[in-house]
Amino acid sequence: MRDVNLFDEHIPRLRRYARVLTSDRAQADDLVQECLARAWEKLALWQRGTDLRAWLFTILHNLFVNDLRRRKNHPELLTLDDEALDAPRRATQEDGLGLRDLQAALNRLPLEQREVLLLVGLEEMSYAEVANTLGIPIGTVMSRLSRARERLRVLLNGAGPALRRVK
Amino acid sequence: MKNNSPVTETELHAYIDGHLDDARRAAVETYLATNPDEAERVRAYARQNEQLHTLFDSTLYEPVPEALRMKPARRAPNPLRYAALLAAAVVGGVLGWVLRGEEPLIVTASLPQQAALAHVVYAPEVLHPVEVGAREEAHLVSWLSKRLGAPVRAPHLSDAGYELVGGRLLPGEAGPAAQFMYQDVRGNRLTLYVRTTADSNHETAFRYAREDQVGVFYWVDGPFGYALSGELERPQLLRVAESVYRALNP
Numbered sequence: 001m002r003d004v005n006l007f008d009e010h011i012p013r014l015r016r017y018a019r020v021l022t023s024d025r026a027q028a029d030d031l032v033q034e035c036l037a038r039a040w041e042k043l044a045l046w047q048r049g050t051d052l053r054a055w056l057f058t059i060l061h062n063l064f065v066n067d068l069r070r071r072k073n074h075p076e077l078l079t080l081d082d083e084a085l086d087a088p089r090r091a092t093q094e095d096g097l098g099l100r101d102l103q104a105a106l107n108r109l110p111l112e113q114r115e116v117l118l119l120v121g122l123e124e125m126s127y128a129e130v131a132n133t134l135g136i137p138i139g140t141v142m143s144r145l146s147r148a149r150e151r152l153r154v155l156l157n158g159a160g161p162a163l164r165r166v167k
Numbered sequence: 168m169k170n171n172s173p174v175t176e177t178e179l180h181a182y183i184d185g186h187l188d189d190a191r192r193a194a195v196e197t198y199l200a201t202n203p204d205e206a207e208r209v210r211a212y213a214r215q216n217e218q219l220h221t222l223f224d225s226t227l228y229e230p231v232p233e234a235l236r237m238k239p240a241r242r243a244p245n246p247l248r249y250a251a252l253l254a255a256a257v258v259g260g261v262l263g264w265v266l267r268g269e270e271p272l273i274v275t276a277s278l279p280q281q282a283a284l285a286h287v288v289y290a291p292e293v294l295h296p297v298e299v300g301a302r303e304e305a306h307l308v309s310w311l312s313k314r315l316g317a318p319v320r321a322p323h324l325s326d327a328g329y330e331l332v333g334g335r336l337l338p339g340e341a342g343p344a345a346q347f348m349y350q351d352v353r354g355n356r357l358t359l360y361v362r363t364t365a366d367s368n369h370e371t372a373f374r375y376a377r378e379d380q381v382g383v384f385y386w387v388d389g390p391f392g393y394a395l396s397g398e399l400e401r402p403q404l405l406r407v408a409e410s411v412y413r414a415l416n417p
Contacts, residue, residue, distance in 0.1 A: 006353050011235055016226040020219075033235055043353055102218045120184055121216040122223060127186070142177050149180070149212045156211075 006043075007036055010056050013123065017057065020118055021064055023107065031067075035060040054125070054133040061115065061134060068111070105155035113148035116141055174198040179205070183213045237293070277340060279376035279383040282360035282394030285337055285346050286381050290356040290396075297333030297348050307334050311345040315363055317390045321347050322359070322414030327407045329357060339363075357397035357404075359411060364392045373408060375401060384408035388415065 014035060018028035038059050039046075046055050106114055119130045120141075127145075131138040174195050181187045182195040199206040289296060299307040304321060312319045314336055321331055329349035337344045337360075344362035364387055371387045382404045385394035393415075395408045 005236055008231075008236060011231050012227040012229075015229070015231070015235075016223050019226050020223050029232060029235065036235060040354075099218055099222050102215070103222060117215075118219070120180075122219045124184070127181075142180065145180055146176055149215060150208075152215055153208065153211045 006052075007039060007056065010053050011036070013053070014056060014060055017118060017123065018060060018064075020106070020122070021114075023103075031060065031064060034063055038063065051129065051132065054129050057119070057123070057133045058135070065111070101156055102152075105152050108155060109148055109151055113144045113151065116144040117148040117152070120145055179209055180212070183209060183216065278360070278362070278385045278392045278394050279374075279396075280378065281339065281344070281362070282358070282385065282396045283376070283378035283381045283383050285344075285360055286358045286383075286396035287379075289335070289346065289348065290358055290398075296356070298335035300333040301331040303333075304331065311336060311361075314343045315345060315361070315391075316342075317363055319345055319361055319391070320415060322411050324349055324357075324407065324410050324414065327410040328352070329407065332356070355398070357395060357399070357407060360394040360396065362392050363390055373405070373412075375405075377401075386412070388412070 011032065014032045015028060018031045018035075019025060022028045022031060035056065039056055042059070046052065106117075109117065115134060116130060119125045119133060120127070125133065127138055127141050130141045134141070171194070178187065178191060178195055182192060187195065199209060299310065301307075308319060308321055311334060321334060323331065328351045330351075332348040332350050334345055334347040337346055339362040342363060344360060347359040347361070349357045349359070369387050370389070373384050373386050376383045376385065380398050381396050382399055382401055383394050383396045384404055385392065386408075387393070393411065395404065395411055397404055397407070399407070
């Protein structure tokens, strides 16, 4: 018998977000699992009627940031080839270069900008929801979003003519 | 904001993300039509959104591993907790026997301890929380009635937000006892412990006891002693206990 699971509908999105943050399937699912375990523990703190998705993303964000901090304090845990990323599975020959560039460029954004960009662009949260999820003022959301998009654009353009799509 | 006011950076982003009303969207489009560099920048940003989806949406359609769908066991069973409850149950039993002349204590002395013990044993159980599930409710009820020697009922508590999970037979002090388990949408569980009392046609008010984390409301009504246990605060548990009472005394 399976427990009725309040979080079920949010799991695919949490997995997607974690997958982008970590660039690693197993690590991402570990992160989501830890997030859900924490959410069950802290469920009493969730205000019924408030945004459950934002609450779950907040927990995931905090876990990820704490984990990064721990790794920074223990450099032996850091992976050196953070930018050696797997080629995206769904990329076709035609759009492969552009998409792979995007993933590499994403990983070169500061985490705080990357998170805002993903919550807006991928999660399609409103700016207020992003502010709520990350616990920052909405003005900060806008400035990070603006910087993230511009930085990404420059990185993608600056990848050099060799990496431009030839058509 | 007026429709002819200058377009801000924030509005360019809101345009890309579809958060603008019609009037301001039109204003942004007018602005972009006359500023090709800005239009190119906005297109590049919009393309980023599309590419994010192309790259990462496949994760949404992957089957979710079962490990992520399971609610983790609430906490590791603590042997000391069981021991303490068991000791309390024994003391309660002895006390009940010693004071057996003094109604109504005898009827209920060990009831909350027994119920709380049964609750902490079975409520965290993931694989086999009940012996007979709610789908076989009729069978469950007739079986337990037969074993307890009086007609038992499994109250429906949907109004209080709890659904019947099922029930099981337990050894009571003076004979068999029954436990019904309920669960809300969050997976929180309550148990209703039912056992026969020596003296039927007796009735007591609700009483409250707390065993560690477990709150228990218990009462005697006719041939049965009832105890509702759960890890809830007293007022919330009382609310459910009242639903139980109402369901049993329509």
